[in-house]
Amino acid sequence: MTKRRIAALIFDGFEMLDLYGPLELFSMHRDDFDIVTVAADAGPMTASGGPATLAEAGFADGHRYDMVLVPGGRGVRAAQVDQAHLDWLAQVCDQAEVVMSVCTGSALLAAAGVLDGKRATTNKIAFDWVKGLHPAPDWQERARWVVDGKVYTSSGVSAGMDMALDVIKDLIGAQAAKDAAHWAEYIPNPDPENDPFAP
């Protein structure tokens, strides 16, 4: 069995549930996934309106990761114009088997060029802002989440959990996804086109 290592990017102003919703579900299969929090520098990064999470690794550590998870949040505004973030993302996303973003995390992926020519989505309240700043991706306004090749982008905040279950299904099977949802007592929205928050 391949154990995949997930780089969970954090930065000051990340949105709590964007990160922890998917991580909760991946953590249900700890024989299959390892979670590593990564930031520009190892150390505490404060969530938007919440506590600080410790980044275990920094960009300079040069680790390779099988999967990348990029949350959104207020901190995206600064991170998307920070060259260190964009360089790290371009490199780890190129190497990774699976790339994921939640909410406005897709703006970061777009800024790093990871979504060029790809179908993608983002938070519905911030949709026009993200699309205006980053015209290269083929943005989908009605989608709980979008899969284009190895890149999974989800709509706002809790949509990341439905996306994570789809990733678990694709990587280790439908039963594993069902188990993760059951153990978390999560009632999933299994249809990526069922988006009650689209305008």
Place this chain on the structure above:
Amino acid sequence: MTKRRIAALIFDGFEMLDLYGPLELFSMHRDDFDIVTVAADAGPMTASGGPATLAEAGFADGHRYDMVLVPGGRGVRAAQVDQAHLDWLAQVCDQAEVVMSVCTGSALLAAAGVLDGKRATTNKIAFDWVKGLHPAPDWQERARWVVDGKVYTSSGVSAGMDMALDVIKDLIGAQAAKDAAHWAEYIPNPDPENDPFAP
């Protein structure tokens, strides 16, 4: 407008989403709620299968809190036999306007005597374990969450988000709860008796 201060208890082995699901929703109303992470000692506490969160305050700080949030997770096993945890919980829950637990966090509340004679629930997979250890509460097996006076206890992991929305509704109104769910693109289960995970 009263701004309420929430003590979010953390300990090594807390379950990530038990904590961060509710915190995400409270953080949507930052004019109404302040979040403070609290642990036996201030500093990092490592989630079950996940990264460390920094506790901003320790038990000895002696702060008063308007609300208390107690997550579950593997770490409950140690915390529920630790007198410092039980003493702190008994004191802050007595002073608080609202007490909340998610998942096996209710075992901690029960161990501290906070649930004596009260209706309560817990994670459905761990139900018999919690009930066997703590016979005093009136445990409800079929409930997404239970409200008894000022004490809200939820079923497993993501049920905490539905409970948090109910608390937001009770404290600052139905529209505020609806807004928080909408901003988080969360599809709520608004019926505490709708528990698809009951046996």
